[in-house]
Amino acid sequence: xxxxICEKDYSGIIYEDDDIIISLAEKPVALxxxxxxxxxxxxxxxxxxxxxxxxxxxxxxxxxxLLFESLQAHGTNIIVRNGIPAxxxxxxxxIDIIPRRQSDNIxxxxxxxxxxxxxxxxxxxxLSETTSDISIGKSTETREIVSKKEDNKQETIKxxxxxxxxxxxxxxxxx
Amino acid sequence: MPENITxxxxxxxxxxxxxxxxxxxxxxxxIIKNEIPSKKVYEDDYVSVILDINPASxxxxxILPKEHFMIMxxxxxxxxxxxxxxxxELSQAVLKTLDAEGTTIFAANGQIAGQKAPHFMIxxxxxxxxxxxxxxxxIKIPGEKLDKLQKMMKQIMPRLVTGRDIMAEEKPxxxxxxxxxxxxxxxxxxxxxxxxxxEKSEQxxxxxxxxxxxxxxxxxxxxxxxxNK
Numbered sequence: 001x002x003x004x005i006c007e008k009d010y011s012g013i014i015y016e017d018d019d020i021i022i023s024l025a026e027k028p029v030a031l032x033x034x035x036x037x038x039x040x041x042x043x044x045x046x047x048x049x050x051x052x053x054x055x056x057x058x059x060x061x062x063x064x065x066l067l068f069e070s071l072q073a074h075g076t077n078i079i080v081r082n083g084i085p086a087x088x089x090x091x092x093x094x095i096d097i098i099p100r101r102q103s104d105n106i107x108x109x110x111x112x113x114x115x116x117x118x119x120x121x122x123x124x125x126x127l128s129e130t131t132s133d134i135s136i137g138k139s140t141e142t143r144e145i146v147s148k149k150e151d152n153k154q155e156t157i158k159x160x161x162x163x164x165x166x167x168x169x170x171x172x173x174x175x
Numbered sequence: 176m177p178e179n180i181t182x183x184x185x186x187x188x189x190x191x192x193x194x195x196x197x198x199x200x201x202x203x204x205x206i207i208k209n210e211i212p213s214k215k216v217y218e219d220d221y222v223s224v225i226l227d228i229n230p231a232s233x234x235x236x237x238i239l240p241k242e243h244f245m246i247m248x249x250x251x252x253x254x255x256x257x258x259x260x261x262x263x264e265l266s267q268a269v270l271k272t273l274d275a276e277g278t279t280i281f282a283a284n285g286q287i288a289g290q291k292a293p294h295f296m297i298x299x300x301x302x303x304x305x306x307x308x309x310x311x312x313x314i315k316i317p318g319e320k321l322d323k324l325q326k327m328m329k330q331i332m333p334r335l336v337t338g339r340d341i342m343a344e345e346k347p348x349x350x351x352x353x354x355x356x357x358x359x360x361x362x363x364x365x366x367x368x369x370x371x372x373x374e375k376s377e378q379x380x381x382x383x384x385x386x387x388x389x390x391x392x393x394x395x396x397x398x399x400x401x402x403n404k
Contacts, residue, residue, distance in 0.1 A: 012325055015332035022332055024325055027313040032324065045280065046267045053263060054256030061255055062335050064284060065248045070331065075285025078247070079309075082266060083277025086302040087311055100288040108281070108289050110300070110308050112229030120226050123234050123273070124214045130268035131217040131224070134261075 005037050005092035019055050022063070025096065027089070029106055032071040032099040036060055042093045045082050056095060063097045073099030077108060198243045203294035207241050217265065221257050224265060231300050231308050234273045236265055238297040245293045246284040258297055265299045275301035279309060 004010050005021065012024030018039060025033040036059055042048045048056070057078075064076040077098040081087040100106065115123075180196070188196070198204055205211045207223045216236065217224035227235040238258055244250045259280075266278040281298040283290040302308065316324075 012321070014325055014328040015336060017336065020336070022328075022336070024321065024328070027311070028316060029311050029314060031314075031316055031320065034328070045263050045278075046270070048263065050256075050260055053259050054252070057259040058252045058255050059336055061247050061250075066331065066335055068248070068284075070327070075283065075288030075290070077284075077288045078282040080280035081277075081309075081311075082280060083302065085275075085304040085306070086277035086279045087309060088277070098288075100285065102287060104287075105314075106312070108283075108309055110231035112227075112231065115226075115228060115230055115233075119233075120214045120228065124216055124226055126272045127216045127226075127234065127236075127268055130272050131265065134217060134264045134268070 003041055003092050004090060005094075006041050019052065020059060022059070030098055030100070030104055032067055032073070034063055034067075034097045035094045036063065036097065037092055037094045043091055044088075045080055045093060048093060060095050060097050067097065067099040071099050073101060075100035079108075194243075194245070197245065197293050201243055201292070201294050203239050203292060203296070204243050207239060217261070219261075221254060222261055224261065227298070231298075232275075232302065232306060234269050234275065234301040236269070236299040238262055238265070238299065239294060240296075244295045246290075246295055247282060248284065250295065262297050262299055269299060269301045273301050274303070276304060277302040281309075 008021075010023055011026060013021060014024060014034075015022040016039075021037040021039055023035050023037070025035050036056055038048060038052050038056055040052070042052075045053075060078050064078060067073045067076050077096070077100060079096045079098065080094075081089070081096070082093075098106070185193070202211060206213045206225060213228075214226040215223060216226060221241055223239045223241060225237050225239065227237050238261055240250065240254055240258060242254075244254075247255065262280050266280065269275050269278055279298070279300040279302055281300060282296075284295075300308065
């Protein structure tokens, strides 16, 4: 499968180095809507290693600051659309940086739902099973998958411990 | 906003005083210190992660830096990196344990961008197909405007990303030959004129370095907006 970002088949590229590519968004929601991509191909955020996360989001922050200064934005949004249900457009991970202005017609306000303490407690319990395992800085299952993917052995990753391999599921769903 | 502080007081306050006032009254600082109960799902030395009590979807998480920062441009690089690494881990946790098919990682700087509280945070929002939580409405931008923007951004980006003015560093080589070519027809006429173009070409690169001073956004103004709410 070819990737438009890896092939540089994307209009509006404004910067490129060994780590990142910055471009005007092809489908902008505002004037000055920019996108930043890692140079290496990752499909979803879960695959991006620590160092690259640091570089990408700190650059996104610099760009956001720039938009305040140079495009008279009064606010900015930094958004990751992770997976097709979240609106991801390309098979290459990216971050959207969007300058915001008064009455710009952008509506990112979600309808807040009511959640009872019991419902919240149930979600907390479910999530805590996984979040208690978070050990930042150590290698995770994700990185194993990434390294295997680089060897083109993606198909050989089996569902482990009878558990649904959600990452592979997610990869199948991405564009 | 505390009742004993008037609009006028606010306008006379220094940015430092405003930030102090904000910290004192910040709900999220109180949540982090456990003075207000919350559903915490993760905590380390730098961040607390809680469930949003009015979620966009089930499992909507808020990543809060323990130190009070109003917007992301105020935050140190290390903390920004750490917060988004935590966001990645949580996104993974959400996909693994909840019935989600994707996630939206959302950060807003400023009220206009949808920021609700003056404590910067990152939202991790579990997504499902056709949940219609976010709409990215494409707008049409005239080609001329786009070209101008692209040109401007191409010029600024290298300096912004690397912290060095690559354009200015590279410019002298490109510009000098151009100047010489332009002035060449005049050269045979008189000798004094020959010196003028030289000066010009030496001065040009210096101007380039000067013309992009970096200023921080008007944080003071943004913070006042919050307190006026």
